[in-house]
Amino acid sequence: MEFLRPATWDEALAAKAEYPSAVPIxxxxxxxxxxxxxxxxxxxxxxxxxxxxxxxxxxxxDDVVRLGASVSYTRIIDQLTGRLPGLSLASHTVGSPQIRNRGTVGGNLGAASPAGDAHPALLASGGRVEVASAERGTRMIPIDDFYLGVKRNALEPDELILAVHVPSATAPQQFAKIGTRNAMVIAVCSFGIALHPEAGTVRTGIGSAAPTPRRATAAEEFIAAELADTGGWETRGELGEAVVRRFGELVAEAASPIDDVRGSAAYRRHALAVLARRTLTWSWTEFRAAGRAAA
Structure with missing residues (x-):
């Protein structure tokens, strides 16, 4: 096995061009x-x-965080919780402290595992992935277009991930996952949500319940329409129980899980509905509280 150790970004791109099958580490x-x-x-x-x-x-x-591909989860927690609360919450659930000290969002994206903890938060935030090659230069890939299949992403063989661009939060974000224990566990399923009041939208991210991380677009459209029809963004009124329950149902319907050693497809759908209801409630409660504090 060859071991390539470039000292500069240009050297790294040149090495990847010469050895397209080399795995970044x-x-x-x-x-x-x-x-x-x-x-x-x-x-x-x-x-x-x-x-x-x-x-x-x-x-x-536009207050977008440009996050280098090798910034660790620990640094995200310590330095960016205020700007990227959803990603910070997801980072808290990654492995042990030692793994959080070493693990990176860039590595999560490169591996493209459906169970990667960063993916639901990135989908909910609406980030973009900055990639580059020696021949074609830099390009931006919207996070929605980055995941192509199980452990497959949109990178070309000669490309490397340089950074992730994530808009700073303007409203509450949440992340939650189900696992067989509280720590150092691969998600049975996970869910991220972010409120975007300036656009009148809610974005979501589903993890470990489909061949790729994905958004629950029907659930997003439902809750956005509900908030628009009731003036919820302006009044910050309570969300009815039926609305929250329907949101959870639509999130579960957006998944296409499998049975495996960590859980059944039926359990994953049930758990996603619960996570969706909880995180929507937590986010909206925080949004309402911020409105009362501002008043």
Whole structure:
């Protein structure tokens, strides 16, 4: 196995162009598991740890956070909870403290596992993935278009993930997941939600309940229409029990889960409906409280 260790971003892109089958490694929390269990034996590893720009984050135009691909989950929790609350909540659920110190959103995106904890929060926030190649330069991939199949993403063979662009939250966001224990567990299913009052929309993200992470678009359209019809964004009135329950049902219908060792398809659908109801209620309660505080 070749081990490539570029010192600059340009060197990394050149190495990826020369060795398209090389697997990028930063935190190694996914890659090394595959190697250690002999599930995957890549011809080359491309170590990205020495590339400075991958480890930084900044606030760009329109209050969008540009998050370097190698920024760890621990740093997201410590430094970006106020701006990216949904992603921060998801980061809290990733493995152990040691894994959160090493694991990255860029690695989660590269692995493209349906069970990746970052995906529902990114879908709910409406982020974009910045990728680059030596030949074609940089391009932006909307998060909705990034996931193509089980552990397949929209990267070309010679491309690397440079950063993720995530809009700063303007209203409450939530994330929750079901697992066989409270910590260091792969999600049986997970769900993220973000309120976007300036656009009059609610975005969602479903994890570990379909071949790819996905949004529950029918549920989003239902709750957006309900809030528009009742003037809910302006009045911040209570959401009726029937509305919350229907939202949960539509989220469950958006999933296409399977039976596996972690849970049955039926259980995943049931759990998603519960998570959707809870996170919508939590988010809306927080939104209402913020309105009362501002008044």
């Amino acid at each position: 930063a935190g190694g929390t996914d890659v090394m598991v595959e190697i250690n269990f002999d599930r995957h034996r890549p011809p080359a590893l491309l170590d990205l740890n020495r590339i400075p720009e991958l480890h930084t984050w900044e606030i760009g135009a």
